[in-house]
Amino acid sequence: MSSNSVHLEFDVVGNNFVSAGSASNEVKGILKQLGIDPLVIRKIAVAMYEGEINMVIHAGGGRAIVDIFEDKIEIVLIDTGEGIEDVELAMKEGYSTASESIRNLGFGAGMGLPNMKRFSDKFELESEVGKGTTIKMSMLFPE
Amino acid sequence: MKIVDVAKLLNAEIVAGDATKEKEVTCIFASDLMSDVLAFARDEDVLISGLSNPQLVRTAALLDMHCIILVRGKAATDDIISLCDKKGIACLTTKLGMYEACGLLFQKNLIPNKAKSK
Numbered sequence: 001m002s003s004n005s006v007h008l009e010f011d012v013v014g015n016n017f018v019s020a021g022s023a024s025n026e027v028k029g030i031l032k033q034l035g036i037d038p039l040v041i042r043k044i045a046v047a048m049y050e051g052e053i054n055m056v057i058h059a060g061g062g063r064a065i066v067d068i069f070e071d072k073i074e075i076v077l078i079d080t081g082e083g084i085e086d087v088e089l090a091m092k093e094g095y096s097t098a099s100e101s102i103r104n105l106g107f108g109a110g111m112g113l114p115n116m117k118r119f120s121d122k123f124e125l126e127s128e129v130g131k132g133t134t135i136k137m138s139m140l141f142p143e
Numbered sequence: 144m145k146i147v148d149v150a151k152l153l154n155a156e157i158v159a160g161d162a163t164k165e166k167e168v169t170c171i172f173a174s175d176l177m178s179d180v181l182a183f184a185r186d187e188d189v190l191i192s193g194l195s196n197p198q199l200v201r202t203a204a205l206l207d208m209h210c211i212i213l214v215r216g217k218a219a220t221d222d223i224i225s226l227c228d229k230k231g232i233a234c235l236t237t238k239l240g241m242y243e244a245c246g247l248l249f250q251k252n253l254i255p256n257k258a259k260s261k
């Protein structure tokens with residue numbers, strides 16, 4: 001087990017598009033300071049940003065817990081929103097349940113979850129309708 | 144090409160991030176869908192969009208871009224301007240449509256991304 005160097009927790013506020021993305025931007029800044037490879041930082045920042053946006057749009061907000069280890073980062077996104085009825089369908093590129101007003105903001109293109117999976121080395125999603133969704137992502141830092 | 148020259152070419156106004164206007168840019172991504180930008184942008188330093196909300200700036204900042212260009216006469220909101228100034232991202236507004244803006248920049252050898260130029 002690698003030693004834990006940084007532990008961070010963020011409240012993601014639902015339906016607030018002004019603050020949406022601030023947590024991932026902060027994590028990005030910390031990874032930069034730690035000297036992580038910029039391409040790896042980009043993958044992590046994009047995946048976490050999509051997760052934040054998803055919580056803002058669909059779940060009325062949630063919590064992001066980030067642990068940065070020597071060799072990897074682990075991001076856990078927890079919400080108590082409506083949950084996802086059909087996870088397989090939600091993972092398909094282009095599938096979205098976002099409203100017209102969300103689409104007008106440039107989101108709801110059905111790329112959020114696929115992008116999160118694409119940019120993660122490990123991706124786990126657990127969801128229960130009416131209870132919420134938990135997503136665990138981890139990305140390795142190349143040696 | 145410097146951002147200030149991009150502004151001249153597109154008859155655009157620099158409404159935020161004035162301190163960044165002398166920066167050289169080479170690669171451009173254009174889209175109204177931020178998830179597509181996040182999925183497909185690689186090393187572009189300019190983002191052209193018809194979208195006018197803070198998420199445009201957040202997306203550009205996340206991808207280390209230096210400039211956003213709002214097309215179709217979209218005005219930059221106060222949120223956009225303050226976030227651009229904070230992040231050091233130049234914000235340009237032009238009345239040109241996205242196609243015309245992209246065409247003019249492409250003619251000046253601003254490319255989609257560095258990987259494609261190889």
